Every structure is written in structure tokens, then in C-alpha cells.
Amino acid sequence: MQKVIERILNLLAFLLTVERPVTAEEVRHTVAGYDAENDEAYRRMFERDKDLLRQLGIPIEMRPTDAWEVEYGYVISEDYALADPGLTDEERVALWLAAQAVRIGGSPGGATGLFKLGGAPMVGAGEPLAADLGKSVDELAVAFTCVAERRALRYRYRDKDRTVYPYGLVHRRGHWYLVGPESADVGVVKAFRMDRMGKLEPYGAEQAFVRPEGFRAADAIPAAGWEAGADDLRARVTFDQSVAWWAERQLPHTTEIDRDDAGGITATMSVANIEAFIGWMLGFDDGAEILEPESLRNRLIDRVRGVA
């Protein structure tokens, strides 16, 4: 490990000071630690080191060594350095504690990033939130990069290639959503649940879209499952006293609620996804009933009878 780190520090020192593209051959003969016995051993060593550097956030790029582009050499791209957000130590500690308390895809993140930001005088530990945001960091990082670079994402859904222009990324109620339209110029912004999207790949050029003025990603996320969709119904539903408390905890704040003397409630609400709404209603067993409209009542009855 020691040898690897030494030679990478030498490589970085050289590339950061030489200010011109350097061929692999020159690295081999100039930088201490790369004097391998044969070409193949050298090539493997150099490739491995480039990978490691890329993993740390230092990109090594190929550029022509002269105007005729006969020969190519390596440079460290100018944007390798941190854009300093100017954190105070207090802010670093707060971020450190947050990164300790929140897990993403099961693992606590943030330590390596926080070191780059100047570390944190780690005084005491806070009360852990112990929350897991789900999804792996790698998957989210692809989405996040495209949100930041304003680049389209491609994925397969039911055997079809689909594209989304990711205006935003939202985590709510245990799910990650990508928010944006499906084409660069048409403005219907939708929310896509990432766990239903499959593997995401960046697609096309950066800066491929412009977010609308005052864009707020959270506005696109429905408060309840039945609020997301293309259906458009008003439903009146009654809940018995035994389940009314549970219904009320899940109903959007905008729902009109009438209370009866027995402790039950009747709610009037919008339904944008009939399938999700029926599923939710069935969870109340026989403690709830759709009163209106008739079509929705029949959908539920058909489902229960096994007709649909």
C-alpha cells in the first residue's frame, strides 16, 4: 500500500506542476515508482493508478501533446480542485453528525467527502437519527450528476428505452423520485419512482435543458399514492370509528372531512390514480366504504368479487 501511495503522490506532483500533456512513456521514465520490468506490467500499474485517482475525484484526461495531434499525453483537468463552499467549523461538525446519523443504502456516507471539505473537529456525538434513505449511493450519484449537469437519463421500462430530463431529485416517504419531463422542450413535469425505473444511464449532452423559473421539485411529488396519475375523480368515502384515526393520518390536509356522532368520518377527496385508491381502500377491510361515484364503487366491488 505504501509503495502505491508514494508513486501516486509522485505522479500527481509531476502532473500538477508540469503544465503540459505527458505521455505514458515519459511518466514511466520520469516519475519515481513506475520503473516496471516490462511494458505489460507498467501498463497495468498505470491503468490501476488512474482508476484509483478517478475514484477519488481526480480525472486524468488525454490531450494531444502538440498542435498536430500526432501524440497524446495525460493531464489533470483544471476542475479537479474543490469549489470551496466556505464552511465554518460549526457547519462542518453539523454535516459530520448528519452524515453519521443518516444511512444511504445501508452505509453511512460522507466521511471521505467531509475530509475534502476540511475535516471536522469531532466533538461528541449527537443523538442518532438512524434513518436509512434506501437506494445505493452509486445509483443515486448517476441521477444526481445528471441533475447537476442538466443532462438527460435513459432507462428501460417494460422492454422500451425511455428518456427523462431530470429537473430534480426528491426523497419522500421512503422513495426516491426523479422529477422532470420526458422530452427536452415539452413542459409536462412528472415524478418517476426510481425503484421502478431500472438502471439509469446518462444520455446525450450536458446542459440539455433549462429548468423553469422558480422550479420546486417537491411540488411534483404527490402527497398520497392515489394523487399521482392521469385519472380525475372526486370521491366521497366513509370510514368507521375503528379506522377513522388511521384514515385521517393518511389523508391529505386539503381533504374535506365531516364527522358523525359515532366517531366515524366522511371524506371528500380527489382521486388521480384509481388503482392506487382501490388498493388503499381495501386495506380498511369492511371498515370503510366508497359512497360516490357509482363507477368507483363498482370498480371496488368487481375487484372483491374477483371479476377484475
Add this chain to the structure above:
Amino acid sequence: MSSPKTAMRLNKILAMLPWVIANPGATVEEVCKRFGYTRKELVADLDLVFVCGLPGYGPGDLMVAYLDDDEVVVEMADYFSRPVRLTPGEGLSLLASGMAMVSSAQAMPALSSAVQKLQNVLLPDAGEAMVVDFAEPEAVGVLREAASTGTVVSIRYTALGTGATTERDIEPWTVFSTMGNWYVSAHCRYAEAERVFRIDRIRDIELTGETFDPPAEPPPPVVNYTPREEDARATIRLGPRSRWVADYYPVEILDDEKDHLIVRFSASDPAVAARLLLRLGADAELLSGDRVAESLAGLRDRITTRYGAGN
């Protein structure tokens, strides 16, 4: 492949050098605390830096790094004076965990400004492009306080599976969140055993004022369901639209084909499986499981009766 340990160590060196260069006179203690070093590890890394530098590799070409009494000294290393940019994964992790804490209303005030500064750098001019919403039920605050002070709480709880409501005194250990729901793990005096409760199913909550001795090491906070002998089991065929069930419930996959998935489903209450089957409709089929079939028939019966649509 270089090992993750190598990457970690190199990352730390490349973060520590710029900071020491920017803060001349920094003490060993300060550097160790800030970058999670022991004194010995720091010395080892400085020794390593000392033998590296520019081609020529003579005294004037190598970096200078050593401890002067209690002071960390780094010289001749100006090319390492700028920290490396964050990778997308690092940026996302810091931002997401910071935002989650801010929305949970548990955060120190400095966190809000830290998150704002990070956003300005990582997502400039993007409006509110990234949101992590981690709103918590009211009872979360009470339980968190009870867990930290070791106070027994009295709860009225309605189980999700059976719908049965009970009053219990519990000794809360850990409050945690996963898959969008909040839970508390506790010793339940009513069940005389460890239990995990879904916090939004707690109807009423009250601090009793009585205290308890928390376990030295509470078990890790996970919602784990291990099928028991007496649990209901069913074999279910899931169509393409119902495949998600395998990700959300602890099922055993028996057969995985392009157009269907066959799973063994276990639940402490057959009603859980029955409700799920009804929800999935024609896209799922119960292949075997008498208790679940019986529960499903009862459920169909009750709902049709309620709707006045009996056969």
C-alpha cells in the same frame, strides 16, 4: 484493483495536506481530531509524504513534512494546496443526509447554512432541485426523548396485521426510520419481550415518569420478520405488475420467469396476505395456503356485505 484502504488513506493525505498548508502552526491534536488520525498514523503519513516530490527526487525536490514538537509542518508541497473536488457520490451523500436532518427538525442551526452552502456549489442555479423530506410523526419526538432519558412510556397501539388495539408500557431503546416509516424498538412489558412498533400506529402516547435501565448494547435497529412455525404460509403467483411485492415483503422466491414470479409468502396473520391478494386483483393468484384462502374468503364476504352487494 487497489484496495479501498489504499483509496481511503490517499484521500485522507490529499485532504490533510491542503488544510495544514492553509493553517500553518496547526497542532498534532488538531490535525488528528479533524481528520480522524491517531498520532502514530499521522506520523506514518507524514513520513510517506517526506519521500515524495518532483523528478530529481533530491533534497530540493522532495516535500518536507514532519512534527516539530507539537506542530505539524508541511513545506515545499504547494502543488497539493488545493483539496480535491467532491465525487458525485460524496456530494450526494453529504447533501442528502444534511437535508434529511434539517427536515427532521432535529438539526443544529449550523446545518441549514451548511446545506445551503453545499447546494450553492453542487447545484448552482438549480432552484429547489433536490429535496429530502423526512417529516416525522409527532410521537417520534416523545419517544426519542424517552429513549435518551430512559423513561417508560405508555402507548395505545393498533397492530397493522390484526387491527387489534392494546395498551402497553414499553421501554423505548432506539427510534429509527426505514422504507419511509418510523419505528421504535423497545422492551415491551406487556409482551415481556423485545418488540418493534411502527410509530404511526401508536394512537396515544404518554410519558409515565418511571425510569428503566437501558441495555448496554441495544440490538441493531432493523425491522426483521423471521417466519415462525405457527405463521401462515401461502404460495402466490405474481404477474408482471405485481413483481414489486418481492421487494417489499420478506418472501422466498420459488420460481422466476419472464411473465411471472412464484413466491412463498409468510405472515404472522393470514389477513396480511389476504389483503395483499385482494389489492393485486387478477395479476396475482393464490396457488396454495389454506389459512390465507380462508381469510381471503372472509374478507371478500365482509366487504361485499358492507357494500350491500352479496351474491
